[in-house]
Amino acid sequence: MARMAGRRALLAVPVLVTVTFAVFAVAAASPFDPVKAYTGSAGLTASQENLDQIRANLGVDQPLVSRWWDWLTSALTGDLGDSSVMRQPVADVIAERIGWSALLALTAFALAIVLGTALGVLAARRRGGLLDRCVSSLAYTLEAAPAFWLGLLAIWFFALELGVLPAGGLTDTASDTVTAGQVARHLVLPAAVLGVSQLPWFFLYVRQGVGDALDEDPVRGARARGLAERTVLVGHALRSGMLPMLTLIGSRVPELITGALLVETVFSWPGIAAATVQAATSVDFPLLAALTVLATAAVLLGNLLSDLLYGLADPRVGFDG
Amino acid sequence: MTGRSIRAAAATVMAAALTFGAAACSNPGNGAAASGAKDSAVVGIAYEPDSLNPLLGYGKDGNSKIFDGLLAFDEDMRLRPALAAELPDVSADRLTYTYKLRKGVRFSDGTPFSAKDVVFTYRTVLDEKTNNASRTELDAVGDVRADGDDTVVFTLKYPYAPFAQRTVLPIAPEHIAGRQDVNTGPFTTKPIGTGPYILTGWSKGEKISFKANPDYWGGAPAVKKFTMAIIKDDDVRATRLRAGDLDGAILPPNLAKGFEGEQGRKTHRATTYDYRTVTLPTGNKVAGDTAVRRALDIAVDRQAMVDSILDGAGKPAYGPVPTGSEWFTEGTRRRHDLAGAKKILDEAGWKPGKDGIRVKNGVRAAFPLWYLTGDKLRQDHALAYASDAKKAGIDITTKAGTWEVIEPRMEHDAVLAGGGAPGDPDFDQYLLLNSALAGDGFNNMARYVNPAVDKALETGRRSDDKATRKAAYDTVQRELVKNPGYTFLTHIDHLYVVNDKWDGLTTQVEPHDHGLASGPWWNVEDWTPKK
Numbered sequence: 001m002a003r004m005a006g007r008r009a010l011l012a013v014p015v016l017v018t019v020t021f022a023v024f025a026v027a028a029a030s031p032f033d034p035v036k037a038y039t040g041s042a043g044l045t046a047s048q049e050n051l052d053q054i055r056a057n058l059g060v061d062q063p064l065v066s067r068w069w070d071w072l073t074s075a076l077t078g079d080l081g082d083s084s085v086m087r088q089p090v091a092d093v094i095a096e097r098i099g100w101s102a103l104l105a106l107t108a109f110a111l112a113i114v115l116g117t118a119l120g121v122l123a124a125r126r127r128g129g130l131l132d133r134c135v136s137s138l139a140y141t142l143e144a145a146p147a148f149w150l151g152l153l154a155i156w157f158f159a160l161e162l163g164v165l166p167a168g169g170l171t172d173t174a175s176d177t178v179t180a181g182q183v184a185r186h187l188v189l190p191a192a193v194l195g196v197s198q199l200p201w202f203f204l205y206v207r208q209g210v211g212d213a214l215d216e217d218p219v220r221g222a223r224a225r226g227l228a229e230r231t232v233l234v235g236h237a238l239r240s241g242m243l244p245m246l247t248l249i250g251s252r253v254p255e256l257i258t259g260a261l262l263v264e265t266v267f268s269w270p271g272i273a274a275a276t277v278q279a280a281t282s283v284d285f286p287l288l289a290a291l292t293v294l295a296t297a298a299v300l301l302g303n304l305l306s307d308l309l310y311g312l313a314d315p316r317v318g319f320d321g
Numbered sequence: 322m323t324g325r326s327i328r329a330a331a332a333t334v335m336a337a338a339l340t341f342g343a344a345a346c347s348n349p350g351n352g353a354a355a356s357g358a359k360d361s362a363v364v365g366i367a368y369e370p371d372s373l374n375p376l377l378g379y380g381k382d383g384n385s386k387i388f389d390g391l392l393a394f395d396e397d398m399r400l401r402p403a404l405a406a407e408l409p410d411v412s413a414d415r416l417t418y419t420y421k422l423r424k425g426v427r428f429s430d431g432t433p434f435s436a437k438d439v440v441f442t443y444r445t446v447l448d449e450k451t452n453n454a455s456r457t458e459l460d461a462v463g464d465v466r467a468d469g470d471d472t473v474v475f476t477l478k479y480p481y482a483p484f485a486q487r488t489v490l491p492i493a494p495e496h497i498a499g500r501q502d503v504n505t506g507p508f509t510t511k512p513i514g515t516g517p518y519i520l521t522g523w524s525k526g527e528k529i530s531f532k533a534n535p536d537y538w539g540g541a542p543a544v545k546k547f548t549m550a551i552i553k554d555d556d557v558r559a560t561r562l563r564a565g566d567l568d569g570a571i572l573p574p575n576l577a578k579g580f581e582g583e584q585g586r587k588t589h590r591a592t593t594y595d596y597r598t599v600t601l602p603t604g605n606k607v608a609g610d611t612a613v614r615r616a617l618d619i620a621v622d623r624q625a626m627v628d629s630i631l632d633g634a635g636k637p638a639y640g641p642v643p644t645g646s647e648w649f650t651e652g653t654r655r656r657h658d659l660a661g662a663k664k665i666l667d668e669a670g671w672k673p674g675k676d677g678i679r680v681k682n683g684v685r686a687a688f689p690l691w692y693l694t695g696d697k698l699r700q701d702h703a704l705a706y707a708s709d710a711k712k713a714g715i716d717i718t719t720k721a722g723t724w725e726v727i728e729p730r731m732e733h734d735a736v737l738a739g740g741g742a743p744g745d746p747d748f749d750q751y752l753l754l755n756s757a758l759a760g761d762g763f764n765n766m767a768r769y770v771n772p773a774v775d776k777a778l779e780t781g782r783r784s785d786d787k788a789t790r791k792a793a794y795d796t797v798q799r800e801l802v803k804n805p806g807y808t809f810l811t812h813i814d815h816l817y818v819v820n821d822k823w824d825g826l827t828t829q830v831e832p833h834d835h836g837l838a839s840g841p842w843w844n845v846e847d848w849t850p851k852k
Contacts, residue, residue, distance in 0.1 A: 031725040039454035040371055041834055042378050044724075044763040045740070045752055046454040051762055053449045057504070082505040086525065087372040089505060096525075155557070159564050167561050169527050173363045173550045268552065274526045 001308065008304050015300065016293055017072070023292045024068040027283050034060045037282035038084050058084055060285075071286055081286030085278050090290050093275055098294075100170060101271030103183075104191055105260050111195030112202050113249070119199075120206025121238060127211055136207070139200035147197040147259045151266035154189050165189050168268040190267040194259050198252060205248050209241030216240070243314055250306025254299050359822065359850035361546035364842055365558045365570035368834075369551045373520065373529075374509040375491035376445045376498060378455045382744070384838035386531060386547075386845075388491030388514035391420050391439065391473070396827050396844075398743055400485055404434065404492055404515065408485070415480040415785055420488070422471040426538045428494045429519045436467035441495035443475075445503055452504045458487055458748075480783045482790060483745035491516075517542050517846035526551060533846075542846035544823070549842075562818060569819030571840055573698075574632035577816040589817045589841045591828035592645055594741035594749070596638045597702045599690060599808040600767035603759075604732045607688050611804050612669030613715065618805045619655050620662035620713040621706060626811050630701040634816055638809040640798045641741060641749050646830075648746045648791065650798040662713045671714070679714040687716035691730065692737040694721045702810055703737045731766050738766055741812070741833040746794045747782050754778060754797065754806070769806030817841050823848040 035055045036043050043051060055061050062070075071081060080090035123132040142150075159167035166172065166189070171182040213219055214237045222232050261273035272291065279287040311317050373379050375388055383394050393403040402408060404426060410419040426434040443465040446453050461481035468474050477484060491514060498508045510523055517539060518531035528550045533542040550567060552558040559576045561567050572580075580586050601608040601617070608614070623637030642649045671679040671686055679686040690707060692699040700721065707717040717735070727736055742748040752764045756775050759768040774797050781793035801807075815831055817840050825848045826841040 031723070033725055036724055038371075038452065042454035045457075045749075046762050047457045047758075047764065048762045050454060050456050054452050054454060057450060057452050082502075085371070087374070087377065087505055087509040088507070152557075155560060159566075160560055163564065167564055167566055168552070168557070169550065170524060173528060173561075173566050174358075174361055174546065174548055266557075268527045268550070270524045270527045278526075 001311065004307070004311075005304060008300065012297070012300050016296055019292055019296045020072065020289045021068055023289050024064055024071070024285060027280075027285060027288060028064045030283060032281060032283045034058060034084065034283040034285075037284070060283075067285060071289055075290070080290050083279070083284050083287035085282040085284040085287065086275070090286050093287060094272065094290060094294070097270060097272040097275055100269065101260060101264070101273060104187065104194065104264070104269060104271060105256055107187060107191040108194035108198065108260075109252075109256060111191060112198035115195070116199050116202025117206050117238075117242075117245070120203045121210050121233060121241075123203070123207045124210035124214060124237070124241070125233065127207075132207070135203065139203050142196060143200040145197070146262070147193060148262040148266050150193045150197055151190070151263055154193050155266070158189060168266075170270050186267075190263050190269050193267075194256070194263045197259050197263075198256060201248060201252060202245060205245045206238075206241060209244050210237045211241075213237040213241045239313065243310065246309040246313060247306050249309065250302040250304070253302030254295075257295055257298065358546075360544055361548070362544050362823070362842070362845060362848070363548040363550060363566070363568050364819075364840070365550045365552045365561060365567045366840075367551075367553055367555070367558065367571055369526065369529075372509040373512045373523065374498070374503075375493050375512075375514075376442065376451060376453065376503050377509065378453050379512075380491045380838065381455050381458070381489075382742070382832060382834075382838060383489035384843045385491045385514070385516060386518045387512050387516045387520055388493070389516050390489035390491050391422075392485060392488050394489060394744070394829065396829060398830055400489075403489075404439075405488075409488070411485075411785075416477045418475040418477070418484060418488075419468075420473045420475075422473065423538065424471060426515050427536065428497075428513055428515055429534055429536075430494075430497070430513050432494060432496055434492070434494070434515050435470045436473045437470075438492050438495045439473045440465055440467045441499055442490065442492045445493075445498070446490070448503075450503075459490075461487075480785070482782055482785050483747045486744045486748075518547055537846070539846065543849045544845050547842075547845055568822070569817060569841065571815060571817050574634040574814075574816055577634075577818055578632060580818045585821050587819055587821045587826075589819060589826060589828050590634065591815045591817070591831045591839065591841075592636075592643065593812060593815055593831040593833075594641070594643055594646075594743045595739065595813045595815070595831065595833045596641060596643075596741045597699065597737065597739050597810045597813065598638070598641075599703075599706055599810065600731070600736045600738055601806055601808065602731065602733055602735060602766075603768045603770060603806065605688050605734070606684050607686050607715070608735055610669070612665055612671065613686065614805045614808075615803075616662040616665045616713055617710055617715065617808050618802075619658040619665075620715075621709045621808060621810065622657045623655075623810055624657065626702060626705050630698065630705060631811060631813060634814040636812045636814075638812045640801050640809055641753060642746060642794070642798065643812040648794050650795040653798045653802050655802070659712055666714060673714050677714060678716045685716070686714060687718070688735055689718045689720050689730075690735040690737060691720050691722055691727045693727070694723055698813070699737045699739065706737070706808070706810065728763075732760060732768065736766060738807075739833055743830045743832055746790075747778075750794070750797060751778050751782060767806045771800055771804060771806070774800045815839065822851050824851055825849055 035051055038058060039046055074081060083090045083093050086093045119135050123135050126132060155167045158165040166186050170186055171178055219232060219236050222236050264271045264273040276291045279291060370379055379385060380388055383390060389403045391403060391405040392400045395401050400408060404423055405420040406423045407421060422436060428434055445451055446456060447459060447462060461477045461479060461484055462475060463478040464476040466474055494513055497513055501508055512520055517534055517537045519534050521532050522530045528548055531547040533545045535541045552561060555573050555576055558570045559572055562570045577588055601614050603609045627633060627635045627637055636644055639653050639655055666679055671681045674680040690703050692703040703719045707719050710717045740749055752758060754769050754774050755765060755778055756770040758764040777793040777796040781790050784790050819841055828841055829843050831839045
């Protein structure tokens with residue numbers, strides 16, 4: 001297991017380096033002009049000389065490869081550079097935001113897994129039953145619903161019609177202190193929307209897995225031995241039914257990141273996703289590269305995690321990869 | 322590793338994650354002031370500033386809340402002293418401006434404000450290593466120096482009539498901003514100034530919060546807490562206003578309409594210099610022809626655009642100066658006159674072709690018109706313009722693009738542009754119409770060349786006699802009738818819906834940009850709670 005983790009870590013290095021270069025190359029080839037993004041509306045009345053000077057100050061007139069190499073070498077020494085769009089060091093941008101994104105993503109993920117598993121097991125127990133039919137059709141509908149649409153719907157219903165939950169932000173708009181109670185209240189809607197948008201996959205996998213397992217010989221055998229229904233369901237069927245879901249956990253990570261991006265925007269959640277969008281449209285190389293490394297690392301870790309869990313749940317698979 | 326130890330490790334990881342999550346949100350603090358308290362205000366705005374650093378251009382047109390300039394604009398856009406004790410003393414040759422500074426002013430960290438902060442601010446803005454895109458606005462400044470602790474002297478390179486209007490620029494503290502990287506240092510997000518409000522938090526993309534500065538030289542504001550929520554989407558902003566989360570917000574006309582006549586809410590309408598115009602590039606064979614330009618100028622139905630696109634919240638525009646301004650030249654209003662437009666084109670030799678589109682010497686009367694992708698207002702204007710032009714026999718194809726796509730085409734293609742700056746007619750007209758600035762960045766996008774206009778702009782800029790200046794800008798507006806290099810369409814009102822629980826709400830005449838500075842909250846420091 002440790003060997004597998006180590007080997008994956010070694011493999012991650014060239015992957016990450018390639019990804020950063022790709023980010024620089026794609027951004028350089030994009031039609032967006034970093035100077036225009038930096039100056040915003042002031043740039044629309046600025047003189048050409050003024051704009052050229054800013055181009056030189058920002059260092060974006062340098063060739064692609066040297067810009068990338070400068071970024072990479074200073075990143076290795078711990079200096080991630082300065083974000084031009086945020087006007088502050090990249091490390092500060094990330095430090096200020098990543099906690100909130102992690103909180104949102106983990107809550108949503110936990111919600112999706114727990115709820116998805118529970119509903120999946122219940123539906124598998126009585127396939128074709130009322131609960132199964134309701135939840136399954138709902139899951140297929142949700143699969144097709146974009147997260148931002150769900151977000152707007154949730155704002156309309158819970159914040160506007162019922163007035164029970166805040167419509168956006170990390171804390172009450174009028175407050176400038178961050179308290180646990182406020183954050184918890186403000187977390188409900190975005191985490192629920194993000195969680196619900198991920199839920200169908202977990203639900204459908206578990207339903208299928210557990211359903212299949214219930215038809216298999218070992219489960220029938222267990223039933224024949226007179227074991228309690230709960231033991232059969234949780235101890236036997238769920239254990240083998242969970243296997244495909246463990247792979248799913250890892251592979252849902254990229255989806256979770258893109259989902260969070262939309263949800264954070266709709267709910268004005270001050271996380272890292274909003275910064276990613278800004279960095280991309282402003283061709284903010286240092287910030288974009290750092291964020292891409294983070295996202296790539298999250299995906300690689302997600303895959304590693306699901307492989308590890310798989311090995312753990314099914315000893316036949318092992319950790320040799 | 323055995324299964325057991327892995328499970329233990331997994332449990333540890335989970336526990337750590339939970340602790341981290343809990344720690345992240347257990348930042349202790351006193352409970353929030355109840356929303357809706359009389360001494361706090363929350364407003365929704367559409368645009369977030371890139372930085373709160375005046376050295377990088379924040380608040381350059383006044384009203385920066387955290388900072389003060391030497392001078393400030395009042396409700397009628399007249400200059401009044403702020404950090405200066407009185408209006409500047411101008412030398413006879415109008416090249417030297419001397420400002421006496423207000424005594425006893427302190428930055429919110431307690432440090433006294435002095436002349437060296439003023440000198441530092443202007444020198445830093447003028448330094449080319451500072452990434453300030455509005456540096457050109459201070460082009461006239463030759464030198465700035467302190468004369469003792471309470472006098473600042475500006476020496477200009479050439480006489481510049483509206484120079485005093487430029488000194489609303491916010492003043493930054495040298496003892497803080499002077500000790501760090503001006504472009505990325507912590508001052509850009511944690512500014513300290515002399516203004517009526519102190520920044521208490523800036524959660525990017527979410528909100529900017531302020532508390533009243535109890536030691537403000539102008540008196541402590543009655544609104545103790547002030548929050549600007551950043552909500553880019555118009556519908557979400559309206560929704561949160563309705564949900565009671567906001568006390569006020571800027572809204573487009575169609576959404577503001579939904580709040581009309583509602584108890585406890587008031588709609589404030591700010592007149593503006595914010596125009597929408599079509600550039601008619603001189604380099605284009607069709608749009609560059611004076612006859613075509615004049616025909617288009619009267620073929621467009623401006624009033625219809627105001628009524629249908631703006632829901633009545635605006636005025637027809639005949640030039641950069643709005644019809645309500647004291648600088649507007651009476652007699653330059655144009656009637657919607659389709660027959661007249663056709664006559665002009667007929668006389669100039671533009672004859673209708675087989676498809677109804679006019680042709681002259683084998684050139685078809687057609688050109689593309691670009692507008693900014695996603696800007697609904699510009700799109701509507703562009704479509705209405707093209708449809709009006711079609712009736713006169715001119716074929717305009719509307720195209721959407723980002724500025725990156727549009728900019729290289731500006732020399733030959735028309736663009737649906739916006740702009741406008743109150744304060745002084747020089748501010749936008751010089752950049753918009755001066756032939757020397759043709760194609761310089763986004764200045765004079767249409768590459769308009771008219772020697773009479775050039776001369777008048779120069780006179781307007783250099784003279785300090787109001788009558789001479791008025792005559793100069795009258796000339797510009799009359800020349801724009803004879804040879805319109807742009808078709809000005811509308812001036813757009815900005816609408817703000819605000820809860821009716823304060824006294825003292827007014828609006829200024831607003832510029833094209835409507836960010837933090839504009840809106841009824843331009844003087845939130847003067848609001849008082851209603852009894």
